[in-house]
Amino acid sequence: MPRPSWDEYFMAITDQVGQRSTCTRRHIGAVLVKDKRILATGYNGVPSGLKHCDEVGCLREQRGIPSGTQHELCRGIHAEQNAVIQAARHGIAIDGATVYCTHQPCVLCAKILINAGIKEIIFREPYPDDLSTEMLAEAGVGATRFTGGAGE
Secondary structure (H helix, E strand, O other): OOOOOHHHHHHHHHHHHHOOOOOOOOOOEEEEEEOOEEEEEEEOEOOOOOOOHHHHOOHHHHHOOOOOOOOOOOOOEOHHHHHHHHHHHOOOOOOOOEEEEEEOOOHHHHHHHHHOOOOEEEEEEOOOOHHHHHHHHHHOOEEEEOOOOOOO
16 A cells, blocks of 8 residues: 555545534534644534534524525534634644645635635535635635545
C-alpha cells in the first residue's frame, strides 16, 4: 500500500472526525492544519451539554426547512465552527492554517474561516452556496475540491 499524500492523510482524518457527529442529516468533519500539524478538529453537533439531535430529532426536519437555507434554525454547530471554537478554547493560533473538510463550507462557516485567518480550504463534497464561494474568492482564501484518496 503506497504512503498517502498529506492531503489524503488529512482528508482521511476528517472522515474519522465526522463519525463523532450526532446529526441525523450529515456527518461532517473538519481538521485545522498548519505546517503539517493538526491544530484542532471539529464535527457537527449540538453545543456541549445539550441533548443530541439523534436523541430529540432534527429541528430542521420537524419545521420543514430545506437544505441550504436558514442555517441559524438548527440545534447543531457546523464542523468548521467547532474546530475554530476548539482552537480558541485551548489557545491555539490558527492564523494562516488550512482547513480540511468533508464538505464545502456554507456561507456562515466561510465568514468565520475568513476572519479566523484561514488561508486555504480543502473539501471533498461540494455544497451549493454561491455566496460562500464568492466571499472566499474575494477574501483570497483558496477553496479546492479534493478528488482522490480515502472516501472516494
